[in-house]
Every structure is written in C-alpha cells, then in structure tokens.
Amino acid sequence: MIKENLAIVEDNIRKACEKAGRERSEVTLIAVSKTKPVSDIRQAMECGITVFGENKVQEIRDKTAEIKEPLSWHMIGHLQVNKVKYLPGVACMIHSVDNLKLAQEIEKQSAKHDLVMDVLIEVNMAHEDTKFGLSPQEVIPFVKEISSYEHLNIRGLMTIAPYTEDPESNREYFKGLKGLKDEINALNIPRVKMDTLSMGMTGDYQVAIEEGATFVRVGTGIFGERDYANIK
Numbered sequence: 261m262i263k264e265n266l267a268i269v270e271d272n273i274r275k276a277c278e279k280a281g282r283e284r285s286e287v288t289l290i291a292v293s294k295t296k297p298v299s300d301i302r303q304a305m306e307c308g309i310t311v312f313g314e315n316k317v318q319e320i321r322d323k324t325a326e327i328k329e330p331l332s333w334h335m336i337g338h339l340q341v342n343k344v345k346y347l348p349g350v351a352c353m354i355h356s357v358d359n360l361k362l363a364q365e366i367e368k369q370s371a372k373h374d375l376v377m378d379v380l381i382e383v384n385m386a387h388e389d390t391k392f393g394l395s396p397q398e399v400i401p402f403v404k405e406i407s408s409y410e411h412l413n414i415r416g417l418m419t420i421a422p423y424t425e426d427p428e429s430n431r432e433y434f435k436g437l438k439g440l441k442d443e444i445n446a447l448n449i450p451r452v453k454m455d456t457l458s459m460g461m462t463g464d465y466q467v468a469i470e471e472g473a474t475f476v477r478v479g480t481g482i483f484g485e486r487d488y489a490n491i492k
C-alpha cells in the first residue's frame with residue numbers, strides 16, 4: 261500500500277515539475293508520518309524515503325529514539341516554547357516559526373547545542389482563524405527582527421493552505437507565498453537569503469509545485485488516513 265502510494269505521489273510530482281518546467285531535484289518530498297507507526301516509516305524507508313515530517317515533539321523524540329538510521333526529521337507542526345529544547349540535534353528544520361518568543365527560544369537552545377537551526381516562517385496566507393502563522397503583512401518586520409539571531413538560518417516560508425476539494429482554489433495562496441519570499445530576498449536583509457518554500461499537502465501538492473514549492477508535505481497520500489486515537 262505505502263509502496264504503491266509512493267509511486268503515485270512520485271509520478272504526480274514528476275508531472276507537476278514537468279508542467280512547470282522545473283527539475284525534479286528542486287522539490288523534496290517530506291513524508292508526513294504523524295500518528296503512523298514506526299513500521300510504516302520503515303516501509304517508506306525501504307522505498308528510498310529519507311525525509312520525514314512530524315507535528316508533535318514527543319512523537320519525533322520517540323520515533324528518532326527507535327529509528328537509528330540517518331534520516332532527516334522536519335518539525336512541521338505548531339511548536340510550544342517549552343518544548344523547543346528537545347529539538348536541536350533531533351529535527352533538522354522547524355517549519356512553524358510564527359512568534360518572537362519561539363524564535364528567541366530556538367536561538368537560545370541552538371546556541372546551547374552549538375548549532376545553527378534551519379527555520380521557516382509560517383504564514384497564514386488565507387487569514388484563517390483556526391490556523392497558526394503570521395499574516396502576510398507581519399512577515400517582513402518579523403524577519404527583520406530575528407535576522408540577527410546567529411543560531412537561526414531563516415531558510416524560507418511555510419504555509420498550510422485551506423482544506424479544499426479544489427486544489428486550484430489554493431493556487432493564489434501558493435503564488436502569494438512565493439511572491440513574499442521574492443520580496444524578502446529583494447530587500448537584501450543581512451543574513452537572510454530565502455531558498456525554501458514549504459507548501460502543498462496531499463490535496464494540493466501538484467499546484468504548489470507549479471507555483472514554486474521546494475518542500476511538499478504529504479501524509480495521507482502516502483500513509484493513508486490518520487487515526488488520532490493512536491497518539492498518546
């Protein structure tokens with residue numbers, strides 16, 4: 261099942277890249293394994309997947325304790341300040357930076373571990389009340405404010421687009437996120453050179469790729485429906 265799903269996702273990614281005139285190598289598939297057992301992750305690993313996404317700190321810690329192979333783990337979910345301390349050395353990138361306290365804590369904990377953490381700024385492109393993330397107009401002042409943090413590498417922007425049956429309806433948000441990234445790069449803020457756009461999930465990753473995604477985060481499309489009862 262996972263193997264067949266991955267073949268479909270890979271095929272869709274290739275087609276979207278082709279349509280957009282992009283190289284397949286410009287897009288990284290993050291297999292979102294939240295709520296899924298280690299056995300599922302191992303199946304994906306057997307198919308060559310090495311990049312995984314989780315949205316809970318405890319779950320990343322449990323899974324990385326169990327799976328010792330060298331993989332890239334991305335923290336893609338909302339992050340509480342008091343849990344940041346568990347991530348340096350465990351997660352290679354945090355996609356969900358959306359407030360100053362969180363950025364300060366990532367700076368502090370990364371410094372403690374003597375490493376520089378790759379981070380993305382989460383943007384709530386559709387202004388949904390139910391979602392985390394900065395509104396688009398808050399992003400530039402925020403990036404300027406945290407640009408001097410020496411243990412943060414602000415790699416780019418992330419968005420979670422609205423849930424929809426029609427992926428085309430999210431195209432404007434993906435376009436908007438790309439535009440915001442380009443605008444920030446044009447400002448030449450010291451230490452800030454964005455090369456990453458994390459956008460697109462099972463329902464809309466092809467459209468996101470057409471609009472410039474460099475990371476797509478696909479869960480259901482690879483592992484099937486989630487059962488949240490599996491999570492403590």
Ligand SMILES: *Cc1c(COP(=O)(O)O)cnc(C)c1O
Binds near residue numbers: 337420
């Ligand atoms: C769960 C999740 C995904 C994957 O969602 P699917 O629709 O199952 O592909 C992507 N990004 C984030 C931030 C998530 O929490």
